[in-house]
Amino acid sequence: TGTAPSPTELFVASLASCVAFYARRYLQRHDLRQDGLVVTAQATSGAKPSRVASMTITLTLPDGVPEDKRQALLAVASHCTVHNTLTHPPDVLVQLAG
Template identity: 60%
Template structure:
């Protein structure tokens, strides 16, 4: 989404059968738990932002989501081609906007391939990894609806 105009989505267009669901529940202060299938994640804010720093921030999880998606796609590429995944790493850095609205203004990902990756496979690994689902979603933003429950 570009700009600051709220973007809504009619729930008539939401695919009910294929919808992936999660739930966020307030824990205390600025801390929340996120239930995803049989997994529970936690988020909080740093001390300087009023939180208790018990977990990553939602924005850090956003960057982590992109970085892990890139790593997953890179790893699958390596596996598909019979190449080792040991040593595969993705380093992520992001910067926040200094103006409003609050948002991430840049994300930089650096893939460290396994040392055994042949030079002729490097470009293909980068191409595959940079087309992960989260990356594609950022380039083709979804419709987003934020609503109050009845």
């Protein structure tokens, strides 16, 4: 019906949600406000082969996050599992059953 996200949209969303998860966990661990955390994702497509060519994940932090914590949070969020997987690609095998 065209209302469900495409596999590519889910792929980009998985990175954004992973970054958000790590960012929120950082805020919790440092007793900082979590409400107001917004994570957005943008992606560009590439051709030959068809692929996601680039992704930009932008974090808007809640008010009151000290400057020294902002860079640390970015470092933590930039090393979420999905980001690590993209920067250190796994071996991928597509095969037929049987």
